[in-house]
Amino acid sequence: xxxxxxxxxxxxxxxxxxxxxxxxxxxxxxxxxxxxxxxxxxxxxxxxxxxxxxxxxxxxxxxxxxxxxxxxxxxxxxxxxxxxxxxxxxxxxxxxxxxxxxxxxxxxxxxxxxxxxxxxxxxxxxxxxxxxxxxxxxxxxxxxxxxxxxxxxxxxxxxxxxxxxxxxxxxxxxxxxxxxxxxxxxxxxxxxxxxxxxxxxxxxxxxxxxxxxxxxxxxxxxxxxxxxxxxxxxxxxxxxxxxxxxxxxxxxxxxxxxxxxxxxxxxxxxxxxxxxxxxxxxxxxxxxxxxxxxxxxxxxxxxxxxxxxxxxxxxxxxxxxxxxxxxxxxxxxxxxxxxxxxxxxxxxxxxxxxxxxxxxxxxxxxxxxxxxxxxxxxxxxxxxxxxxxxxxxxxxxxxxxxxxxxxxxxxxxxxxxxxxxxxxxxxxxxxxxxxxxxxxxxxxxxxxxxxxxxxxxxxxxxxxx
Ligand SMILES: Cc1cc2nc3c(=O)[nH]c(=O)nc-3n(C[C@H](O)[C@H](O)[C@H](O)COP(=O)(O)OP(=O)(O)OC[C@H]3O[C@@H](n4cnc5c(N)ncnc54)[C@H](O)[C@@H]3O)c2cc1C
Numbered sequence: 001x002x003x004x005x006x007x008x009x010x011x012x013x014x015x016x017x018x019x020x021x022x023x024x025x026x027x028x029x030x031x032x033x034x035x036x037x038x039x040x041x042x043x044x045x046x047x048x049x050x051x052x053x054x055x056x057x058x059x060x061x062x063x064x065x066x067x068x069x070x071x072x073x074x075x076x077x078x079x080x081x082x083x084x085x086x087x088x089x090x091x092x093x094x095x096x097x098x099x100x101x102x103x104x105x106x107x108x109x110x111x112x113x114x115x116x117x118x119x120x121x122x123x124x125x126x127x128x129x130x131x132x133x134x135x136x137x138x139x140x141x142x143x144x145x146x147x148x149x150x151x152x153x154x155x156x157x158x159x160x161x162x163x164x165x166x167x168x169x170x171x172x173x174x175x176x177x178x179x180x181x182x183x184x185x186x187x188x189x190x191x192x193x194x195x196x197x198x199x200x201x202x203x204x205x206x207x208x209x210x211x212x213x214x215x216x217x218x219x220x221x222x223x224x225x226x227x228x229x230x231x232x233x234x235x236x237x238x239x240x241x242x243x244x245x246x247x248x249x250x251x252x253x254x255x256x257x258x259x260x261x262x263x264x265x266x267x268x269x270x271x272x273x274x275x276x277x278x279x280x281x282x283x284x285x286x287x288x289x290x291x292x293x294x295x296x297x298x299x300x301x302x303x304x305x306x307x308x309x310x311x312x313x314x315x316x317x318x319x320x321x322x323x324x325x326x327x328x329x330x331x332x333x334x335x336x337x338x339x340x341x342x343x344x345x346x347x348x349x350x351x352x353x354x355x356x357x358x359x360x361x362x363x364x365x366x367x368x369x370x371x372x373x374x375x376x377x378x379x380x381x382x383x384x385x386x387x388x389x390x391x392x393x394x395x396x397x398x399x400x401x402x403x404x405x406x407x408x409x410x411x412x413x414x415x416x417x418x419x420x421x422x423x424x425x426x427x428x429x430x431x432x433x434x435x436x437x438x439x440x441x442x443x444x445x446x447x448x449x450x451x452x453x454x455x456x457x458x459x460x461x462x463x464x465x
Contacts, residue, residue, distance in 0.1 A: 002085065005065060006043050009087070012055060017093075019044045028088045031075040034340050036427050038081035041068065044088040050168060050176055050207040056089060057205065057457075058174030066459050067172075069201040071111060071143030074135045076330075076342055077425030079147065079200045083460045089205065091142050098208065100125055105213045106165060106182045111142025111206050115149075118211065127213040130157035133421070134327040142206050148198030150421030152326070155241075155377040156249040156284075157214070159421060161197040166210035169196060172203075172452035182210055195447075200423050201458045203451045217284035219291045220249070221314040222322050223299060225307045226275030230255060230360075233277050234353035236305040237376050241349060244301065246294060250282040251377030252326055253356075258373035258384075261332030262325050270325055271311050279307075279376070280326055282319075329373045330382070339387040341400055345411045346380040346420030355414050359383045362406045366399040367391065380420035383407060408434050424462045432464050 009018045019025050020043040029038040042065075047053045060067045066086035073080055082088050095112035102125055109118060115129075116136040122129040133139055133151035143149070145167070150159045157163070166180035179192040196203060227233035237251055254262070255277045263269055270278065281298065285291035291314070299310040313319045333340055347355050356372050363370035369388055374381040385403055387396045408418065408431055418428055418435045432441065445463060449455070 002042055005063065005087075008059070009043055009045060012059060013045055013047070013052060017046045017048070017052075019046075025088075028070065028073070028090065029082060031073045031078060031080045032334060033076050033078045033081070033425070033427055034334070034338060034342065036078040036081060036425075038078070039084045039086070041082040041086050041088045044090050046090050046093045048093050050170060053089065053094075053170045053205050053207055054174045054176055056087075057170055057172055060087065060456050061173050061454055064454055064456060066456050068458050069142075069146070069205050071140035071146070072114065072138055074139040075143060075147065075423070075425065076344070077147075077200075077419065077423040077427045079423050079425035079458070079461055080143075081426055086459075091140065091205075091207075094207065095140075097121060101182070102127070104182050105215075107211050107213055109141055109209050109211065111140060111145070111209065113141050115139055115141050115144055122213050123216060126216055128216040129163065129211060129213055131160050131163050131211075134330060136327075141209055141211070145197050145206050145209055146199065146201045147421065147423045150375060150378070150380060152250045152252055152282075152323070152375065154375060154380075155251060156247055161194055163212045164193055164197050164209060165212050167193055167196055167206055168208035169204035170207055172454070172457040176207070177204075180210065184212070198423070200425060200461055202448060202461055204457070217249075218286045219288050219314075220282060220284045220319060221291055221295045221312055222319045223279075223281040223283070223295060223302070224271065224311040224313065224322050225279045225281065225302050226272035226309055227277050227279065227306065228275060228308055229306065230277050231353060231357060232306040233279050234356055234376065236302065237279070237352065238350040239305070240298075240301065241377065244298065246283065246298060248281045248377065249284050250280060250375075252280040252374070253376040253381070254278050254280075254326060254329060254373040255371055257369075257371035258329045259325075261336060261371070262328040263332075265328045265332035265335060266325065268325065270322075272309060275308055280322060326373075333371075333384055333386075337386045339396070341385045341404070342422075343383040343385075343404070343407065344380065344419040344422040345383060345407065345416055346378070347411060347414045347416030349377070349379040351414040351416065352376055352379045352381065355410060355416065356381055356383075358410050359407065362403050362410070366403055368396075368399055368403055375420075378420070379416070404431070426461060429462055429464050432462070
């Protein structure tokens, strides 16, 4: 029966576009999420056009076969992990840049384009794609849209949703629909673009994306700021945001343990590696003198707020070096501490110091190791619990469960949310009820069944069993 389905897929899409050999497709049974087990799919289909995606969904809907969309598989919530007897649709071969419209400052792309490529092409045209997840060199824009990816430039430019103007989507029933377009404003009917962005591949498969580009900032400077105390560093963020009159493009945080991961991964060091933590600021301006004035003022203010030192990188090479370091933290964790749990809680910015400080107590109480890094300027921190080397698996699992419960309870008390950018997926669905009421969940489920009456598109994700 299962092999019959695979044969049908081969007939429909050709053997060059379907893989089913277990060894070859084993890597499609997981993403970058630690601790979430998947199934080897029945097959992986590699469409090259919207028509093929539509044909696949029509077939799957008729046969009631589950389909799991997949971009580059860098997800951190298990969203692209297949459930039993499902077919993975990998969008990696739909990777064309369709149009860059300089005058309207838009770019139209297929979902499999790697985000960093969009950034580069925009830059070559003197423009800027402001979506910048730390995985920009490896994640696809389709995955960014499905997760509403954030990253290191959210304070100033917003998450992916702020850059998406239009979408082409294949519905679970196979119909192709278009939402939005190239206009910056559009209130003709409901905002379907915003509904689909962040829907984690459960409502439809995104096959084309119209993205907004903005003018490229002429000058930028990155400030790397070590602190002797974590609380000092964290308390200055909301103060600076509300009182300095500046809107930095980024304010990132990494504690000492996080820096050690990046350092080990890159075999590189940063100034003051012994500091308890570092903040990273990026300022942008169209005027060089203005930028210098702003970073000097910011640096002085930070020194008054107990920073140990302020390092300024205002040439591109130095700036890139700092960002490369910051972006390597998650890769270091995945490489050196594979048994971990990377969280993605988000709280209103001013509540973030309390949240981060509490995580060290939550971990210590249970003998766990923890590190914190992330986008403190937008209240989003990747609290990461690590299994101590000698801890038995069963003890780790129990301690982790308790630690997560306490972390989420604290997040709720601080008016926060379960996930800021990584999504619910498989990893967090059992905690959804701590953050959403029954009515909200019911409305969301009704939306899901409106688009996907047979529950064939990415089933088992987001909603608790
Ligand atoms: C080292 C590292 C750093 C990271 N840093 C960040 C960060 O700073 N900010 C951030 O937000 N995330 C970050 N992530 C998480 C991850 O990169 C993002 O969630 C990214 O958006 C996933 O893109 P992807 O192409 O890998 O998607 P996948 O992992 O393949 O899929 C993710 C979800 O999108 C769905 N999907 C994929 N393509 C489509 C499509 N065309 N249509 C419909 N649904 C689709 C899948 O079903 C799944 O639910 C990081 C991950 C790693 C490993």
